[in-house]
Amino acid sequence: MFRQAIASSSRALRSAPRIAQPLRQQFQPAAAVYSPSAFQPLAARWYSDAKEGEAGKAADAKDEVAAAGDEVAQLKKDLEAKDAEAREWKDKCLRTVADFRNLQDRTQRDVKTARDFAIQKFAKDLVDSVDNLDRALTTVPAEKLNVEKNESNQDLLNLHEGLKMTETILIQTLAKHGLERVDPTGEKFNPNEHEATFMTPQPDKENNIVFFTQQKGFKLNGRVLRAAKVGVVKNA
Numbered sequence: 001m002f003r004q005a006i007a008s009s010s011r012a013l014r015s016a017p018r019i020a021q022p023l024r025q026q027f028q029p030a031a032a033v034y035s036p037s038a039f040q041p042l043a044a045r046w047y048s049d050a051k052e053g054e055a056g057k058a059a060d061a062k063d064e065v066a067a068a069g070d071e072v073a074q075l076k077k078d079l080e081a082k083d084a085e086a087r088e089w090k091d092k093c094l095r096t097v098a099d100f101r102n103l104q105d106r107t108q109r110d111v112k113t114a115r116d117f118a119i120q121k122f123a124k125d126l127v128d129s130v131d132n133l134d135r136a137l138t139t140v141p142a143e144k145l146n147v148e149k150n151e152s153n154q155d156l157l158n159l160h161e162g163l164k165m166t167e168t169i170l171i172q173t174l175a176k177h178g179l180e181r182v183d184p185t186g187e188k189f190n191p192n193e194h195e196a197t198f199m200t201p202q203p204d205k206e207n208n209i210v211f212f213t214q215q216k217g218f219k220l221n222g223r224v225l226r227a228a229k230v231g232v233v234k235n236a
Helices: 002-026 042-116 120-138 154-176
Strands: 179-182 194-200 210-215 217-220 223-226 228-233
Touching: 120 154, 120 179, 120 217, 120 223, 154 179
Parallel strands: 194 228
Antiparallel strands: 179 217, 210 228, 217 223
């Protein structure tokens, strides 16, 4: 028994180097392999990549600035076009408003003129009757009117007084409607309102002074309806 144990132990000792040799070979360090890229500086490669990245960013930034500039230019162009269009429409609106106001003013003037001179034709026909009434009053001599009333002249004085009152009321009524009688005696001759039927020298009066009214004139709301026929001083 003892001899068998010693033999087995010796066999185990002889087999131990053969087992360790493969393990030694298995854990033997590998030989270093030379590679040129392994000895290139890492900092140089990193710097190149960063520079290229910055260049790309700069290019992108330039493109963005150029695109933004084009967009701003287009916006300015569109804004100028809109401003021009707005000014054009504003001018059209102002012209339209001005035309409408002018039309309103012209319409108001036309309406006022039509209202003021609606009786023009009637007034022209009426002034002849007023002239006849005035002539009837002037036919009575002044010396017959300045005497005291008596049986012989009472009817004449009453008739004259009645005609005078009728003429006064008629003239006042016509004046309410814009019809005015004009007696230019003593005024300066105005060719727009007077019609000179004759001229004569008057040493005691100035030139172009109306000294005699042959027929009185009439105005309707400030417009000459009939010019007064007058005699004018003309000193040589």
